Amino acid sequence: MRVLRILLEKEFRQIFRNPAILRLIFIMPVIQLLVLPLAADYEVKDINIAVVDQDHSSYSRQLTNKISASKYFNLVEYTNSYDEAIRGVEKDEADVVLQIPASFEKDLVKEDKAQLFMALNAINGVKANLGGVYLRSIINDFNGEVRLEWLQLPRFNPQPMIQISSINWFNPLLNYQFFMVPGILVILVTMVGSFLAALNIVKEKEIGTIEQINVTPIRKHQFILGKLIPFWVLGLVVLSIGLLLARVFYGIIPEGSLFTIYIFALVYLLSVLGLGLLISTYTETQQQAMLISFFIIMIFILLGGLYTSIDSMPYWAQIFTKFNPVTYFIEVMRMVVLKGSSLYDIRYHLLIVTGFGIILNGWAVINYKKRS
Amino acid sequence: MESAVKVERVFKNFQSGKTQIEALKDISFEVGRGELFGLIGPDGAGKTTLFRILTTLMIANKGNAWVDDLEVVNDYKEIRKRVGYMPGRFSLYQDLTVEENLSFFATLFGTTLEENYELVKDIYVQIEPFKKRRAGALSGGMKQKLALSCALIHRPSVLFLDEPTTGVDAVSRQEFWELLRKLQLQGITIIVSTPYMDEASLCDRVALMQDGRIMDIDTPKGITQKFSKPLWAVGAADMYSLMNDLRSDERVDTCYPFGQYHHITFAEVNQEIQGIEKSLVDKGHTNLSIQKIEPTIEDCFMELMNQ
Numbered sequence: 001m002r003v004l005r006i007l008l009e010k011e012f013r014q015i016f017r018n019p020a021i022l023r024l025i026f027i028m029p030v031i032q033l034l035v036l037p038l039a040a041d042y043e044v045k046d047i048n049i050a051v052v053d054q055d056h057s058s059y060s061r062q063l064t065n066k067i068s069a070s071k072y073f074n075l076v077e078y079t080n081s082y083d084e085a086i087r088g089v090e091k092d093e094a095d096v097v098l099q100i101p102a103s104f105e106k107d108l109v110k111e112d113k114a115q116l117f118m119a120l121n122a123i124n125g126v127k128a129n130l131g132g133v134y135l136r137s138i139i140n141d142f143n144g145e146v147r148l149e150w151l152q153l154p155r156f157n158p159q160p161m162i163q164i165s166s167i168n169w170f171n172p173l174l175n176y177q178f179f180m181v182p183g184i185l186v187i188l189v190t191m192v193g194s195f196l197a198a199l200n201i202v203k204e205k206e207i208g209t210i211e212q213i214n215v216t217p218i219r220k221h222q223f224i225l226g227k228l229i230p231f232w233v234l235g236l237v238v239l240s241i242g243l244l245l246a247r248v249f250y251g252i253i254p255e256g257s258l259f260t261i262y263i264f265a266l267v268y269l270l271s272v273l274g275l276g277l278l279i280s281t282y283t284e285t286q287q288q289a290m291l292i293s294f295f296i297i298m299i300f301i302l303l304g305g306l307y308t309s310i311d312s313m314p315y316w317a318q319i320f321t322k323f324n325p326v327t328y329f330i331e332v333m334r335m336v337v338l339k340g341s342s343l344y345d346i347r348y349h350l351l352i353v354t355g356f357g358i359i360l361n362g363w364a365v366i367n368y369k370k371r372s
Numbered sequence: 373m374e375s376a377v378k379v380e381r382v383f384k385n386f387q388s389g390k391t392q393i394e395a396l397k398d399i400s401f402e403v404g405r406g407e408l409f410g411l412i413g414p415d416g417a418g419k420t421t422l423f424r425i426l427t428t429l430m431i432a433n434k435g436n437a438w439v440d441d442l443e444v445v446n447d448y449k450e451i452r453k454r455v456g457y458m459p460g461r462f463s464l465y466q467d468l469t470v471e472e473n474l475s476f477f478a479t480l481f482g483t484t485l486e487e488n489y490e491l492v493k494d495i496y497v498q499i500e501p502f503k504k505r506r507a508g509a510l511s512g513g514m515k516q517k518l519a520l521s522c523a524l525i526h527r528p529s530v531l532f533l534d535e536p537t538t539g540v541d542a543v544s545r546q547e548f549w550e551l552l553r554k555l556q557l558q559g560i561t562i563i564v565s566t567p568y569m570d571e572a573s574l575c576d577r578v579a580l581m582q583d584g585r586i587m588d589i590d591t592p593k594g595i596t597q598k599f600s601k602p603l604w605a606v607g608a609a610d611m612y613s614l615m616n617d618l619r620s621d622e623r624v625d626t627c628y629p630f631g632q633y634h635h636i637t638f639a640e641v642n643q644e645i646q647g648i649e650k651s652l653v654d655k656g657h658t659n660l661s662i663q664k665i666e667p668t669i670e671d672c673f674m675e676l677m678n679q
Contacts, residue, residue: 002479002482003479003480003482006475006476006479006480010465010468010472010476013467013468013472014465014467014468017467018467207463207466208459208461208462208463209463209464209465211429211457211459211461211463212457212459212463212464212477212522213480214429215427215428215429215452215455215457216452216477216480216481217449217452217453217480217481217482218480
């Protein structure tokens with residue numbers, strides 16, 4: 001115990017003497033949590049639209065007004081030349097072009113149907129997709145209004161109408177930040193756990209201090225515990241800072257209990273630290289360790305369900321996410337924070353992440369050698 | 373067994389890409405208890421590899437070794453409690469203070485600075501004024517002393533010092549060797565490696581190493597006595613052309629530059645020096661000085677290398 005205590009004492013001393021690590025631990029979460037959720041927003045607003053009006057009728061103007069009145073669209077061009085509008089797309093000034101052909105009003109009145117043409121700039125796929133959907137719904141709406149204007153209301157609705165109204169559970173206002181902040185917090189904790197732990201051990205190798213440690217009678221488990229515990233604690237500190245910031249700045253108060261979050265975080269950190277430890281046993285320099293952890297964490301994050309929904313991934317990628325600890329923590333965070341899930345609800349997550357922890361740490365311990 | 377360290381036919385290979393590097397080839401030697409033993413050889417001779425095997429950091433491909441009568445592979449746990457190792461590169465925590473480093477390593481060995489203060493006293497008093505300073509901010513000589521204190525903190529029975537004086541100034545080097553002598557008086561066996569030939573004479577016995585082999589093991593005196601030929605030191609105003617002239621002279625066997633003189637031996641043992649001197653004067657060398665000298669370890673090393 002005395003040995004472990006002096007190891008921990010030494011580790012914390014070194015951490016607190018390293019301004020770079022302190023900054024990483026205390027400032028990074030603040031900046032990431034304050035900037036990222038505001039910036040990484042999926043909601044698409046401000047779609048620039050160019051309307052090519054070749055009809056110049058009252059209906060075409062009515063439609064144009066309806067579009068520009070919507071908060072999703074900015075009317076950037078109103079012209080009668082399609083070429084000119086497309087040039088706007090080429091210059092990236094417009095995202096969507098709506099062409100209203102010359103006979104629009106005539107066809108609509110006479111033949112009871114008319115055609116419109118829509119061109120989308122698909123360089124930004126999400127924007128094009130959503131822009132198209134919004135525009136279609138505005139046009140549908142317009143269609144309904146026009147018909148209402150014409151028809152002498154019959155006694156019965158000639159077509160059966162189904163109206164759909166929806167309610168968003170757990171996040172009624174679809175507040176994007178409620179969804180992102182817990183996920184970003186997970187990434188922060190993951191990075192502190194894996195990067196810092198891996199770098200710390202490899203640093204001892206690189207500087208040569210591990211040589212001096214290895215000739216002492218210190219036991220393998222003492223050394224490894226001496227390395228894991230400090231970053232375990234730091235991970236929890238980062239998590240606490242993050243939860244506090246989420247509460248203060250975003251008003252996110254977990255529906256579920258903090259106890260559940262911390263229990264899961266304790267186990268989760270252990271498996272992430274195991275990953276860091278494992279990386280450190282396979283690398284010789286901090287640069288190697290950095291690059292490898294960067295690569296792995298990048299994949300974990302991109303396939304972790306934070307930025308893209310796992311349900312929309314191809315099947316093989318969904319299988320992969322089952323082996324990604326980040327996925328489980330992001331899910332658990334969202335479940336507990338938004339839905340108020342209890343320990344019982346996340347029992348499988350807990351079990352699987354415990355498994356990861358055992359496998360990764362076990363592998364690392366076996367691979368860690370005091371001599372070559 | 374009266375030996376503190378015993379090495380028997382040790383081989384060690386490294387795989388470097390597709391080529392095998394033989395770092396140690398058939399190394400055998402013994403070091404007696406309380407001896408100050410020197411491993412002398414240039415960089416790449418295999419000194420550090422040998423140390424790493426003896427301090428249980430590395431396992432030899434072939435052969436056996438014992439430290440304090442303990443086998444290095446099987447009894448490594450016990451050996452780690454008994455040996456002190458100071459690696460060639462400064463391997464203490466640069467971001468911890470002198471005091472923290474010492475108490476850290478003392479605790480790892482289950483002891484305290486106070487317990488073995490007697491042993492490290494001579495060294496510690498020199499670094500004590502800087503005990504609140506971080507190790508990284510110490511001068512080279514101070515770093516060495518701190519590293520030595522840390523290696524001694526648990527009163528090891530065998531102390532391994534890998535090139536402790538490399539990169540240390542002349543005064544500190546001398547001080548360092550005096551410290552080693554004092555430690556020896558306390559009954560600690562010391563094995564020290566160095567690339568400096570002049571330090572060999574400060575050891576009780578030395579092993580001359582080159583290319584993974586031990587060329588000779590003897591007392592420094594014994595080694596110099598084995599030098600078979602008369603040795604002459606030759607100096608002149610233009611040392612470079614002097615060397616070229618000497619080397620092209622077929623009566624001269626070897627000629628190596630040593631500081632301000634060239635050390636030469638002759639092909640014939642009974643070669644008269646006057647003949648050489650005359651031909652050098654004829655070639656226009658001025659300020660010529662020739663004198664017979666006693667061979668140093670370095671001369672012996674050069675001779676052994678050529679065999």
